[in-house]
Amino acid sequence: MTDDLLRYLESYLTDNRKKLFQKVLNERTKHFTVVLEDIYQPHNTSAVIRSCDIFGIQDVYTIENEFTNKISRHVARGSHKWVNIHRFKKDTDNTIPCLDHVQQQGYQLIATSPHIDSTYLPDFDISTKTAFIFGREKEGISDIIKERADGFLKIPMYGFTESLNISVAVAIILQYVTSKLKVSHLDWQLQPSEKREIYEHWVRKTIKNVDMIIDHYLERN
Amino acid sequence: MTDDLLRYLESYLTDNRKKLFQKVLNERTKHFTVVLEDIYQPHNTSAVIRSCDIFGIQDVYTIENEFTNKISRHVARGSHKWVNIHRFKKDTDNTIPCLDHVQQQGYQLIATSPHIDSTYLPDFDISTKTAFIFGREKEGISDIIKERADGFLKIPMYGFTESLNISVAVAIILQYVTSKLKVSHLDWQLQPSEKREIYEHWVRKTIKNVDMIIDHYLERN
Numbered sequence: 001m002t003d004d005l006l007r008y009l010e011s012y013l014t015d016n017r018k019k020l021f022q023k024v025l026n027e028r029t030k031h032f033t034v035v036l037e038d039i040y041q042p043h044n045t046s047a048v049i050r051s052c053d054i055f056g057i058q059d060v061y062t063i064e065n066e067f068t069n070k071i072s073r074h075v076a077r078g079s080h081k082w083v084n085i086h087r088f089k090k091d092t093d094n095t096i097p098c099l100d101h102v103q104q105q106g107y108q109l110i111a112t113s114p115h116i117d118s119t120y121l122p123d124f125d126i127s128t129k130t131a132f133i134f135g136r137e138k139e140g141i142s143d144i145i146k147e148r149a150d151g152f153l154k155i156p157m158y159g160f161t162e163s164l165n166i167s168v169a170v171a172i173i174l175q176y177v178t179s180k181l182k183v184s185h186l187d188w189q190l191q192p193s194e195k196r197e198i199y200e201h202w203v204r205k206t207i208k209n210v211d212m213i214i215d216h217y218l219e220r221n
Numbered sequence: 222m223t224d225d226l227l228r229y230l231e232s233y234l235t236d237n238r239k240k241l242f243q244k245v246l247n248e249r250t251k252h253f254t255v256v257l258e259d260i261y262q263p264h265n266t267s268a269v270i271r272s273c274d275i276f277g278i279q280d281v282y283t284i285e286n287e288f289t290n291k292i293s294r295h296v297a298r299g300s301h302k303w304v305n306i307h308r309f310k311k312d313t314d315n316t317i318p319c320l321d322h323v324q325q326q327g328y329q330l331i332a333t334s335p336h337i338d339s340t341y342l343p344d345f346d347i348s349t350k351t352a353f354i355f356g357r358e359k360e361g362i363s364d365i366i367k368e369r370a371d372g373f374l375k376i377p378m379y380g381f382t383e384s385l386n387i388s389v390a391v392a393i394i395l396q397y398v399t400s401k402l403k404v405s406h407l408d409w410q411l412q413p414s415e416k417r418e419i420y421e422h423w424v425r426k427t428i429k430n431v432d433m434i435i436d437h438y439l440e441r442n
Contacts, residue, residue, distance in 0.1 A: 024379065027380075054385060056380065079380065082380065082381050158245065159245060159276070159277065160299065167389065168388065172393055
């Protein structure tokens with residue numbers, strides 16, 4: 001998109017909207033991402049996407065083997081419009097293609113499991129670019145993920161109940177690691193080119209009949 | 222309960238069970254507590270109780286004005302058996318009696334609200350005995366709580382979505398403050414007499430027909 005076209009489209013947005021976009025963009029990161037493997041409850045996927053938006057995670061990857069990633073709009077509260085959701089659903093088993101892709105983006109693969117002897121959240125080193133992988137509600141992460149993971153992470157628990165709901169576990173981890181990230185000296189913010197791309201995407205999402213408006217603009221210019 | 226009676230009842234428990242009780246008791250605290258004001262979704266109350274068990278909060282207070290505190294067993298996963306749930310439901314408005322009671326226990330009242338200019342979670346000083354108060358799903362905390370609160374707390378949020386589900390908010394706050402508490406030099410553990418009382422309670426909860434067993438024991442001794 002040319003600068004001129006972007007300026008033109010921005011004229012359809014209120015100043016408050018543009019300020020909000022910049023404010024949110026400044027808090028977005030690709031230092032962390034979330035991978036969901038075959039979650040079957042739409043309200044769980046939706047709650048995760050909402051937490052990603054709230055804590056500034058721009059990219060979410062969904063592996064859809066048996067279950068399709070449906071969004072519960074009531075739970076997501078519109079957050080799915082502002083987060084990049086990368087769906088892996090073409091094949092019978094989409095776990096490997098997704099993990100390959102995420103690794104190619106430079107992420108280490110950290111699988112979360114309460115049942116594996118692994119790093120406790122307060123001891124987790126945030127300095128490496130990390131994809132946090134969450135498995136199915138009951139079964140947890142698949143064997144493929146157990147084999148491929150660079151490490152494992154768990155939330156310390158001290159009671160009789162031994163597991164947290166997945167949406168709660170994701171929220172706890174994201175809040176914890178992003179609050180550490182924001183006071184760190186790491187270069188966690190988006191690059192200018194990444195910001196620009198997402199900003200354009202958000203501007204387009206905000207304007208009704210945006211394709212028609214762009215066509216008219218291009219005809220006239 | 223006499224020591225002898227407790228020893229007798231313990232003979233109905235496996236060694237693993239007794240060890241688990243001691244392990245969990247050592248992580249329990251009354252330094253923090255949770256107050257829920259008129260939550261109407263049973264799955265939210267139940268998820269909060271589950272988080273309290275997981276993060277070692279022994280006491281939960283429920284203010285039940287319009288809505289009765291029902292437990293969703295599927296969500297609570299048995300955790301309601303191991304946490305002390307103090308229900309305030311006698312009067313038309315139970316908020317003041319509950320707050321009075323909680324203050325008498327020595328807690329400062331910290332109300333959580335995303336909409337009030339308040340302390341951010343990472344800046345919260347954990348050194349004072351604190352009751353974290355959570356209000357209704359949509360409306361949030363009542364005016365009475367706004368007036369009575371010693372302070373306000375919120376979780377920093379950086380996205381378009383401006384609120385977290387209550388069960389997620391509780392879990393994030395409890396995980397954060399208890400993980401700080403456990404590495405602090407504060408005297409956060411239960412007193413021996415408190416441990417004993419809860420232990421007796423748990424032992425009783427575990428044994429079927431316990432009242433009959435105690436009656437038989439008392440007749441013979």
